[in-house]
Amino acid sequence: MLDSLLSLGGLVLLRDSVEWEGRSLLKALVKKSALCGEQVHILGCEVSEEEFREGFDSDINNRLVYHDFFRDPLNWSKTEEALPGGPLGALRAICKRTDPGPITIALDSLSWLLLHLPCTTLCQALHAVSHQDSCPGDSSPVGKVSVLGLLHEELHGPGPVGALTSLAQTEVTLGGTKGQASAHILCRRPRQRPTDQTQWFSILPDFSLDLQEGPSVESQPYSNPHIPPVDPTTHLTFNLHLSKKEREAKDSLILPFQFSSEK
Amino acid sequence: MFVELNNLLNTTPDRAEQGKLTLLCDAKTDGSFLVHHFLSFYLKANCKVCFVALFQSFSHYNIVGQKLGVNLTVARERGQLVFLEGLKSAVDVFFQTQEEPHPLQFLREANAGNLKPLFEFVREALKPVDSGEARWTYPVLLVDDLSVLLSLGMGAVAALDFIHYCRATVCWELKGNMVILVHDSGDVEDEENDILLNGVSHQSHLILRAEGLATGFCRDVHGQLRILWRRPSQPTAQRDQSLTYQYKIQDRSVSFFAKGMSPAVL
Numbered sequence: 245m246l247d248s249l250l251s252l253g254g255l256v257l258l259r260d261s262v263e264w265e266g267r268s269l270l271k272a273l274v275k276k277s278a279l280c281g282e283q284v285h286i287l288g289c290e291v292s293e294e295e296f297r298e299g300f301d302s303d304i305n306n307r308l309v310y311h312d313f314f315r316d317p318l319n320w321s322k323t324e325e326a327l328p329g330g331p332l333g334a335l336r337a338i339c340k341r342t343d344p345g346p347i348t349i350a351l352d353s354l355s356w357l358l359l360h361l362p363c364t365t366l367c368q369a370l371h372a373v374s375h376q377d378s379c380p381g382d383s384s385p386v387g388k389v390s391v392l393g394l395l396h397e398e399l400h401g402p403g404p405v406g407a408l409t410s411l412a413q414t415e416v417t418l419g420g421t422k423g424q425a426s427a428h429i430l431c432r433r434p435r436q437r438p439t440d441q442t443q444w445f446s447i448l449p450d451f452s453l454d455l456q457e458g459p460s461v462e463s464q465p466y467s468n469p470h471i472p473p474v475d476p477t478t479h480l481t482f483n484l485h486l487s488k489k490e491r492e493a494k495d496s497l498i499l500p501f502q503f504s505s506e507k
Numbered sequence: 508m509f510v511e512l513n514n515l516l517n518t519t520p521d522r523a524e525q526g527k528l529t530l531l532c533d534a535k536t537d538g539s540f541l542v543h544h545f546l547s548f549y550l551k552a553n554c555k556v557c558f559v560a561l562f563q564s565f566s567h568y569n570i571v572g573q574k575l576g577v578n579l580t581v582a583r584e585r586g587q588l589v590f591l592e593g594l595k596s597a598v599d600v601f602f603q604t605q606e607e608p609h610p611l612q613f614l615r616e617a618n619a620g621n622l623k624p625l626f627e628f629v630r631e632a633l634k635p636v637d638s639g640e641a642r643w644t645y646p647v648l649l650v651d652d653l654s655v656l657l658s659l660g661m662g663a664v665a666a667l668d669f670i671h672y673c674r675a676t677v678c679w680e681l682k683g684n685m686v687i688l689v690h691d692s693g694d695v696e697d698e699e700n701d702i703l704l705n706g707v708s709h710q711s712h713l714i715l716r717a718e719g720l721a722t723g724f725c726r727d728v729h730g731q732l733r734i735l736w737r738r739p740s741q742p743t744a745q746r747d748q749s750l751t752y753q754y755k756i757q758d759r760s761v762s763f764f765a766k767g768m769s770p771a772v773l
Contacts, residue, residue, distance in 0.1 A: 262708040263749075265737055290671075290710070292679045315675050318668060320623050355709075359664050359702075398705040401698075423748065 245429050246416075246443045247453055250277055250348060252433065253388040254413030255374040257354070259397050264418040264425060267291070268447040270350060270394050275300060275451045277348040277390070278307040284348045285338050287331050289313040289356040296352065299451050317360075331357055332369050339373050339389070346387040349373065354393035354408065355400065363404045370411055424456070508548040508575060509540075509761045515734065515752065516713075520552035525645050526678045527685075528670075530711040532704060534691040535719035536730040540756055542651045543568070545686045547575040550582055554683070555643035557632040559610075559625070561593035561655040562688075574759045587643060589632035593655070613661060622661065622669035630676050633683065646683035648673055653707070654690040654700055663702040670707055691716075712738050720753075727771035728753045732763065 249256055250273060258273075260266025277284050278300075284307055288296055293310045300308070311334045329336070338349060351357065357366055374391045395408065397417075409415055415430040425447075430440045444456045477484055486494065513519055531541045539562075546568065549556050560568060569579040582588035591610060600609050610628035613620055633646035656666045670687065677683045689704045708714055714735040720728060731753045752763045764770070 262705060262714070262737070263735070265709075267738070292675070295679075314679075317671070318621070320626070320672060359667070359706075396705065396709050399702055399709070 245431070245441050246427055246445055246455060247276065249273060249414055249416065249429070250390045250392075252413055252431070253346075253374070253390050255370055255391045255393060255408075255411055256414045256416065257408060257412040258392060258394045259415065259417045260394065261397050261418065264420050266394050266418050267352065268451070269416070269418065269427070269445075269453075270352060270392060271296070271299065272447050272451045272453045273392055274308070274348065274350050275304055276453070278304045282307070282346045282348050282390075283343070284308050284350065286310045286350045286352060287313060287334060287357075288352050289317055289331065290353050299449065301450075313356075317356075332361065332365070335369055335373060344387050346389070348390045348392065351391065351393040353396065355396040358395075358400055358404055358408075363407055367407050367411060370408075374411070374413075508551060509544050511763045512544055512761060513548070515750070515763060520548055523548075523552060523684070525682045525684060527712040528674055528678055528707075528710055529684070529686045529713045529715065530707050531686065531688040531715050531717075532691050532708075533688075533717040534693055536717050538688065538690075538715075538717035539563075539651070540761055541715055541717060542649065542686070542688055543571045543575060544761075546579075546649055547572055547577045549647040549649070549684070549686075550577045550579075550587065553587075553644050554647045555587060555589075555633060555645075556582070556647045556649060557589045557591075557629055558649045558651070559591045559593070559629065560649075560651050562651045564594055565590055565592050591628065614659060621665050622656070626669055626672045626676075629673055633677060633681060635681070646677055646681050648677045648683070648685045650685075650687045652688035652690060653703060654692075657699050657703060663699040663706065666703055667706040670710065674710060708737075712736070717754075727755060728769050729756050730754060731766065 256273075258266045258270055260269075274284050274286070286296060286308060288310055292314050293312055296310060297305050297308065311331075313331050313334075317331075335349070338347070341347070354366075370391065370393075374389060393408070393412075395405070397405070413432055417428045417430075418425060419428065420426050424444055426442055426444045428440065428442050430438060432438045446454045446456060448454050508520070518524070529545070531538055531545075533539075533541075546556070546558065550572075558568075565579065572579050579588060579590070583590055593611065596609070597611055597614060600611050600614050603609055608624040608627070610625045612624040613622065629648055633648065635646075636642075653666055653670070656669075657663065670685075673685060677685055687707055689707055690700070691704055692700050694700070714733075714737065716733040716735070717730050718733065719730050731751055734750045734752075736748055751766060753766055753769060754761050754763045755769065
């Protein structure tokens with residue numbers, strides 16, 4: 245399921261943490277989109293363009309359009325080079341495109357945007373972008389838009405994170421154990437029950453996804469229906485059953501704390 | 508610098524990686540020995556060092572530096588070290604003329620603004636000088652410590668923006684390094700400090716976390732150090748991302764050992 249995340253379109257939230265970073269997975273998904281022939285736009289706020297493009301070969305890099313908000317995001321250098329409208333302006337400009345093909349927009353990172361923009365503005369922009377292909381009244385057919393947002397979980401409170409998860413079609417939470425990374429994928433398809441799955445994976449040096457079996461099998465919370473239940477009273481060295489006489493004696497026994505006419 | 512720590516980090520002054528941000532953080536203990544280590548490390552590596560020292564005075568760092576084999580006074584005089592003594596210059600803000608923006612200008616402002624003047628001070632201090640020969644290897648920014656800015660009224664996002672701009676200039680443009688100390692107060696109500704610590708953590712390539720022992724003070728083991736490597740340039744399938752050692756601070760060195768293997772208990 246991890247390798248087909250982008251086929252659904254909409255907003256895919258990649259939730260990472262300090263210990264399990266998500267940029268490698270973001271780059272792996274970006275590479276997958278580029279290999280499918282989609283145009284990929286990166287809103288780069290956290291790392292430089294060189295660092296983001298590192299590890300991709302030239303035909304992938306030719307399909308990536310990097311919008312640089314790393315060098316001078318707040319326009320402190322007061323030069324004319326700053327992109328007008330900021331990151332949201334760039335996002336809207338990408339969506340006003342005339343090319344009908346499918347596109348993927350990678351937000352690196354959503355956390356940076358959430359720290360610098362009001363949550364409501366950001367959510368409205370994301371809603372407008374990720375639901376663009378289902379917008380009625382638009383005569384020109386617009387291709388599928390997938391938005392990949394990298395979110396650093398520890399930086400935000402439950403309110404903004406909750407708002408973003410409600411907007412997302414797919415939520416991937418990164419974790420792992422013993423040096424092996426896992427992705428817990430929660431998928432909300434329209435008119436269907438949400439599905440969730442945990443996938444163990446690793447990212448190869450060329451940013452391909454390598455799906456793996458997990459580490460040692462964890463204990464199941466419920467019993468396995470294929471194994472018949474074992475009777476625990478077999479092979480006992482003492483007798484658990486009572487004979488008829490013993491049962492009668494037991495039933496007629498008066499216990500010390502019971503009141504009776506004889507005491 | 509502490510040779511044992513260099514061994515753990517697999518680095519020496521003449522072959523350190525460039526373009527990296529190292530986060531030092533301490534919880535329930537004093538992690539300043541790490542600051543002194545990196546200050547002497549980079550001075551010995553012949554780097555141009557800009558030290559934004561908000562926590563202690565110049566003479567304090569100088570006294571400890573001399574135990575570790577570096578002389579900060581000499582380094583400052585020959586232009587290798589640019590030292591912003593926060594404790595002293597905070598007072599200068601009130602006696603300086605208005606035309607010159609002071610690095611700690613935000614102390615005068617009613618509303619917590621941004622740290623652009625401090626960033627411009629750092630950029631000016633570390634910009635390459637147009638002389639014939641290159642005197643210094645690469646620039647390094649050291650901050651001790653970032654949590655002080657929160658106490659002085661800056662917001663966590665403003666402090667993160669300052670680190671972002673420094674990273675863009677020092678690490679990316681000038682291919683230098685940064686070492687930042689942030690305290691982990693452990694206080695569940697200090698949300699601003701948590702945002703600052705986690706925000707810098709996500710930007711870091713290496714995190715050194717000094718923690719007090721859970722069992723309390725011990726004469727022979729002063730704490731434990733967690734080393735976490737992040738953001739490798741090439742993703743690797745499975746590697747030891749995190750190591751933990753215990754340590755004991757002595758007069759001129761720090762000794763490290765595996766957990767439970769202190770010489771005092773063996």
